[in-house]
C-alpha cells in the first residue's frame with residue numbers, strides 16, 4: 001500500500017431545485033472568491049453529522065436564502081470528481097412556500113425557467129442535474145402533470 005497517494009476530500013452535499021408557482025427555478029451565483037467562484041448553482045451545501053439529506057437541504061436553504069420550502073421528490077444523485085475535490089450531490093425538487101430569497105451567502109439570485117438555464121455557467125457536475133431535470137419535466141408534460149411535484 002502506498003500511503004503517499006491521498007484521495008481528494010469528499011463533500012456530501014444536499015441540493016435544492018426550488019420551483020415557484022410561475023414554473024420558475026431558483027439559481028444563485030457563487031461569490032467570486034473561493035472554489036467555483038462566480039459560477040451559478042442550485043442552492044445547497046454540506047451535510048452535517050446526524051442530518052438526513054432532507055434536513056440538510058432545509059437548513060441550507062434557510063441559512064443561504066431565508067425562505068421556507070417544501071422538500072419534494074428526489075431528482076438525482078451525482079458523484080463527480082473535480083481536480084482536487086470529490087462531491088456527491090443529492091438533488092431534490094422543492095416547492096417555494098414563503099419569503100423573498102435573500103443573498104445571505106451568494107452574490108446574486110434569479111428565478112429562471114427551464115429553457116433559460118442554458119444561458120448560465122454552472123459547475124461541470126450540473127450538466128447531469130439539468131439533464132435529469134429536463135427529462136423529468138418532459139415526462140410530466142406527457143402525463144399532463146404540473147411542476148413541481
Ligand SMILES: Nc1nc2c([nH]c(=O)n2[C@H]2C[C@H](O)[C@@H](COP(=O)(O)OP(=O)(O)OP(=O)(O)O)O2)c(=O)[nH]1
Pocket residue numbers: 011013014015034035036040041042043044045046085087089123124125126
Ligand atoms: N450547492 C451547490 N453546490 C454545487 C453545485 N454543483 C456543484 O458542483 N457544487 C459543489 C460546489 C461545492 O464544492 C459544493 C457545495 O458546497 P458548499 O456550498 O457547502 O461549500 P463551499 O465549497 O462553497 O464552502 P465550504 O462550506 O466548504 O466552506 O458542491 C450546485 O448546483 N449547488
Ligand SMILES: [Mg+2]
Pocket residue numbers: 043044045046064
Ligand atoms: Mg452552499
